[in-house]
Amino acid sequence: MDRQKNVERLRQELFDICIIGAGASGAGAALDAALRGYRVALVDRGDFSGETSARSTKLIHGGVRYLEQAVKNFDLAQLKQVRHGLAERRTVLRNAPHLAHPLALLTPVFSAFEGLYISIGLQLYSFFARHDSFPQGRWLSKKEAFAKSPMLTPRMHSAVLYYDGQLNDARYALALTHSADEAGAAVANYVAVTGFDKKDGMLTAATVQDELTGETFTIRAKLFLNCTGPYSDAVRLLANPTLDRRIRPSKGVHIVLPRETLNSDCAILIPKTSDGRVVFAIPFEDKVFVGTTDDDYRDLNSEPVLEPAEVDYLLETLQPYLAKTPDRSAVQSGFGGIRPLIVSSRADTKTLLRDHEVEHDPQSGLLSLLGGKWTTYRLMAQDAIDRVGEILSQTAKGSTETHYLVGGENYRFDDWATLQSRYNLPADVCQHLMRTYGTRAERVAQLTHEQPELAERLTDNQPFIAAEVVYQVRQEMAMTPRDVLARRWRLELADWQLTAQITPKIAHLMATELGWSDTQSREQITAYQNLLASFRKRAGLSSFVSEIMLY
Structure with a gap:
């Protein structure tokens, strides 16, 4: 990827679509659009996947929590999310096998009834994922659980094993961007949108600033797609100040501990916490990531960072599940991300749906891809570019489901x-x-x-x-x-x-x-x-x- 050449293209060319935001959804949309033959620009005010997409729990999953809520509440929308997530899990792993792989997760339980309850739920989860080549989960005895994860608490009765996917999120988003570049898109990081030019109220060009040189110029496009995640409202209001806000940002943090904390290749799913969340302890390279939290976040101008109370909360949550819980001195780093939850009438961010929506503002012409999660980035992008084709009256079929990303084809x-x-x-x-x-x-x-x-x-x-x-x-x-x-x-x-x-x-x-x-x-x-x-x-x-x- 040659930034200088791409910036020159951004200055000179007329694009079919200019995508703002190069996280998972924006990069995915750029690849999808470029493969369909559209002339594509992709810009981000920071680095590629510099925000939310690089700060996930690194899991590709259908959503065990969504499945439980779907069954308890007879919620078909939640069930649909699980099915879509499990289908996309397979695609994410296939298209970049060097960056994504199956991951074993253990859920320690403290009674036979709890083990039976969780085991039945995960059997249902496996049923929806039956077309995958993932290993089958099962209910383990205490001895079997210790063999897989020796640092678990001896107070457990047994454990339930299941499998989901793990990915290197930032590099996966970078591979999407790199693949879009090789498919013909003009991509550039550190290019911030500061305003729009309009004709009869409709967007015709974006005014941008090169954050590395300070230079300003315009990018001309027939259509603009907003893929800025938790920052979507800022772009929406820049295009049309009369719009209502649609995003409710939620902060999630992780702490990072030494690999010896688990001494295992298996992750731990903590299915219930004092405030109803789900927390994971996940081996990633030579560390263990523990998270995540889920709290409203207001200060979008500041990078979300780890706070002392969050460190304490995650260590306390881990404590009942391990024989020896690390103390604060073992924490080597941490990171925070902001989820782009779509506003709904539900009471708090833990129950907001994380599905996505493609919004078209008829007054400005802006398209916005709102909500979503890492696992379903490709479906989100596909839906957005389908809509682009409808608006431009230039439809073409997408092909990202079977398109290997940079470095993925013939990988061994x-x-x-x-x-x-x-x-x-x-x-x-x-x-x-x-x-x-x-x-x-x-x-x-x-x-x-x-x-x-x-x-x-x-x-x-x-x-x-x-x-x-x-x-x-x-x-x-x-x-x-x-x-x-x-x-x-x-x-x-x-x-x-x-x-x-x-x-x-x-x-x-x-x-x-x-x-x-x-x-x-x-x-x-x-x-x-x-x-x-x-x-x-x-x-x-x-x-x-x-x-x-x-x-």
């Missing part, structure tokens, strides 16, 4: 051994490259032949190498250290201190590629390290070791 994880033999890289590095870039992994490894110094590991206890940063700048439009460390890798989510420690190395590599001066490099390093330190302070955790603050 075992090819890491071939990579190792060709490039003489460590086994863990080659495995990491395959899981991160799929069949594009060799393009990263090839850089180490051209410049042997790029084979250097950037930290002893992680498989990241310098060649990846160069590749991410050249091919994946990484423009800041945070783009690399928070999204193209997931290190910011996993370990704030280690992220701050290696930021100078990342900035040095990026400076060479992007032509930064020493002053610009120092500014990038200082700003990011200060941000990471502020996250830790806001969460009420101890400060970083001072020696890592190099600038």
Whole structure:
């Protein structure tokens, strides 16, 4: 992805559709539209998947909670969500097998009745997913449960096992964007929409600012699609100030603990909490993510961050399910996201439907894709682009259900051994490259032949190498250290201190590629390290070791 060329296209071309927001739904819509032959622009005011789409629980699922509510309340809408979610779960895993895979989840239970109740529910869940190749779930004895997850509490009676999907959310959204670019879309990050031009009240162009250079220009399009998630109302009101607000933002946070917290490849589903939520403890790479919360969020101008009360809540929720519960000192990082819940008459955000809606404003012509969740991003995008075809009187059939994303086609994880033999890289590095870039992994490894110094590991206890940063700048439009460390890798989510420690190395590599001066490099390093330190302070955790603050 070449940002300079794409920005020039945005300036010059007339597009059929300009999509605002490059998270899961926006990137998915851009790919769908480009594959149908539309002329597509995709822009985001920040990095690709820089907000909600990169801060999920990393699960692809039909929704066990929705199934329970559907059965209890005879709610066919909830049941429909479960069926759609399970169908899309299969597609998400198929189209990017390097970024998504099945995940075993255990639900510890404390009585035979509770085990029977949950087991019946998950059997129904498996029935709706019967066309999948996922392993079958079952009710485990206490001994069997300990064999799979040895850190569970000895007070449990037994446990119920089932399977859902897990994905690397930020890289999956990036793969959608990259695939859209290769299908012909003009995509660019750090391009913020600041206003619209209109003719007879209808949108004809968007005024945008390049956040990296400060330059302003216009993007001309026949139709504009708003895919900005929790920020959708801001774009809707920019296009038509008379519209009512439709989004009720909800904040969800996760804390991150060492892998040894579970010492297992199985996640834990905590089916009931003191306030009626569902919480997961999920192994992800070498960490465990615990979340999520669900609370109203008002300050959309501020990044959602981990607060002390949220840390305490999640640790307390985990406590009854483990033999030994970590304390606050074990928390290595955390992250918050904002769900884009559609306004309804229901009482609180835990019961709001997370289905989606394609809204067309006849006064301005703006389309808005509202609500939804990661699992059904492709259906959301398909519905939106179907509507685009109707409005433009230019219909074409979608093909995303069977379209492999960048790095996904012909992927075989075992090819890491071939990579190792060709490039003489460590086994863990080659495995990491395959899981991160799929069949594009060799393009990263090839850089180490051209410049042997790029084979250097950037930290002893992680498989990241310098060649990846160069590749991410050249091919994946990484423009800041945070783009690399928070999204193209997931290190910011996993370990704030280690992220701050290696930021100078990342900035040095990026400076060479992007032509930064020493002053610009120092500014990038200082700003990011200060941000990471502020996250830790806001969460009420101890400060970083001072020696890592190099600038």
